[in-house]
Amino acid sequence: MTAGLTPISFPAYETLRPVTDLSGVILCDNPSEMTFEGTNTVVLRAPGSPTCVVVDPGPDDRAHAERIAAIVGEVELVVVTHRHGDHTDGIDHLRAFTTAPVRAAEGRFCRDAAPLVTDGDDDEVIHAAGLDITVLGTPGHTADSVSLEVRPAGAGFTARPDCVVLGDTILGRDSTVLDSTDGDLGDYLGSMDLLAARADGVIGIPGHGPDVENTGLAAQVLGQHRRDRLEQIVAARAELGRDASAEAITQHIYRDVTPFLLKVAEQSTKVALRYLDRLDAEA
Secondary structure, eight states, rough: OOTTTOOOOOBBBEEEEEEEETTTEEEEEETTTTTTTEEEEEEEETTTTTTEEEEEOOOOOOOHHHHHHHHHOOOEEOOSOOOOOOHHHHHHHTTTOOOOOOOSSSSSGOOOOOOOSSSSSSOEEEEEETTEEEEEEOSSSTTTTTEEEEEETTTTTTTOOEEEEEETTSSSOOOOOTTTTTTTTTHHHHHHHHHHHOOOOOOOEESSSOOOOOHHHHHHHHHHHHHHOOOOHHHHHHHTTTTOHHHHHHHHHSSSOHHHHHHHHHHHHHHHHHHHHHHHHOO
């Protein structure tokens, strides 16, 4: 997707920014403290393919959906990485411009297609737009989070992926929040171990922020960061008492952050405390 095109620097709103030969990003103009510069809608296609795959239509923004449709041409398939509204609320807006089926791990986001398979012994492989797209279950941020390994059709699974589409499992900078409703620290650590093993040296395309230069290395770093943070939570709980709230523990650990970011970090602390309690119960 990069051949013959003028390089476009990040961020560049509502235009196709090439990332690799098989991928590009259309950045939605919805910046915020949670979305960084905005939501990355990912476009996947093999060179010469008349169709493409769109990943994460973005938020409730009809203009963004219209822009996607105008840029990419025929959409063969839409895929959703996880349930959050800044990735899913644009599904039906995009459907107004294309009849392409929509697939996600959760059935409520699917349109004219079955949910993604993420819990079997073998990874599901989607064949579309001249590509083989391997669906990896990478829960932790949310229970339904997936990542997508992208290869040219027929390249074989021993070939290094062209890229990995990450959703919010790994962000372009900083660490992702573990959603306190269905996020799970044990799952997240497992997802980091999986990506560290499978994506060394592979470019990652996150749901927010700039491209990840080495997904495997980023996964190693983020996994260790979570383990270090868990040790801090254990120490804070020992100091403050076992009944200390997530709010108190978060305030004890996180210093010099804004009130907004403190509330965001509290979600991950709640998830970590659930993880510790589960370990205690299993001991």
